[in-house]
Structure formats: C-alpha cells, structure tokens
Amino acid sequence: MLEASEANELIDEAIERVEEREAKTVRKERKFRDRLSLLVGIFAVCLAVVHLVGAGLLRENVVQTIRASDAYNYMQAKKVRQVVLQVGAVSAPAAERDKLLAQAHALDLPDAKGHGIGQLQEAADELSADGIRAGKVGERYEWAETALQMAIVLLSIAMIASSRMIALGACVIATSAIALAAATYLHAIG
Numbered sequence: 001m002l003e004a005s006e007a008n009e010l011i012d013e014a015i016e017r018v019e020e021r022e023a024k025t026v027r028k029e030r031k032f033r034d035r036l037s038l039l040v041g042i043f044a045v046c047l048a049v050v051h052l053v054g055a056g057l058l059r060e061n062v063v064q065t066i067r068a069s070d071a072y073n074y075m076q077a078k079k080v081r082q083v084v085l086q087v088g089a090v091s092a093p094a095a096e097r098d099k100l101l102a103q104a105h106a107l108d109l110p111d112a113k114g115h116g117i118g119q120l121q122e123a124a125d126e127l128s129a130d131g132i133r134a135g136k137v138g139e140r141y142e143w144a145e146t147a148l149q150m151a152i153v154l155l156s157i158a159m160i161a162s163s164r165m166i167a168l169g170a171c172v173i174a175t176s177a178i179a180l181a182a183a184t185y186l187h188a189i190g
Helices: 004-091 094-106 117-161 164-189
Strands: none
Touching: 004 094, 004 117, 004 164, 117 164
16 A cells, blocks of 8 residues: 555655647647747848839839830821821922921831830830730739738648648748749749
C-alpha cells in the first residue's frame, strides 16, 4: 500500500510532467505564431513592392493611351484640313487650285518634327501598342498582388486556427505570386 507522502510525491510529479508538456506546447505555439508573423511581414513587403511596380505600369498605360489619343486627334485634324484644302481647290481658280492641292499634299509628307499624317499615324499606333503592353503587364502584377493579399489573410487564419496546413497553403500561394511577379519583371526587362 502507498503511504500518503509517496502518493503526494507521485501526484506532484504527474502535475509537473503535465505542466512541462503544457509549457512545451505553449512554446511551440508561440514559435509557430512568431514564424507566421514574420512571414506576414515579409509577404506584406513583397505586396508593397509588387503594388508599386504594378501601379506604375497601369499609370504608364493611361499616359500612353492619352498620348496615342492626342496623336490620333492631331492626325485627324490634319486630315480634315487636307480635305478642306482639296474641296476648296475644286472651286478655286486654276492658279489657286495648284497652291491648295500642294498644301493638301504637303500634309502627307514626312517632316523633321514627325507631323506628317503617316508619321502621326505610326506614332499613335506605337503609343497605343505601348499602352496596351503596359496594361497587360500591369494586370499580371495585379494577379500577383491579389495572391499575396490572399496569402496574408490565410496566414492570419492559420495563426488563429494553429493550422500548419493553412500556413503551408498560404506559403505556396505567396511563392507563386512572387514567382509570377519576378517572371513578369524579367520578361519585361528582357
């Protein structure tokens, strides 16, 4: 039979073992949460960088689209002037007609400033294409940005749920987002 003091010692030892296990579990959870907090910070920095680059490209898209629109408008104004000169030449006296037709023809000719109708058309087309390219690249950065936002939210959920699987999923999503942003950047500069 167990004496009271021996039973007390066994109970105290059992309590100590339980407390040690609980403390170890708390340390593990704290370490897990600390690592997730660090990942949230890293992903937030990546998100900020991706957003900055993507927003710059979307602004570039808008600027190029405006420039293309301006070039198209200037070209159209020159075409209207050309038509007015040609129509005016129809009813003008012969001496005046040749002068008006020469002015109308001169609007088509390339010049040093790039203001010939054909030159303006080429410049506007190029600006439009540049804007479209910037917009498409910007969209890839938006995808990466959205994925990083999702990863940060999932890490927050993983912290609350103490779920390593959710944390792993968040890391996979964030890694994919960072890879997409890096590939987009390398493709753009290459």
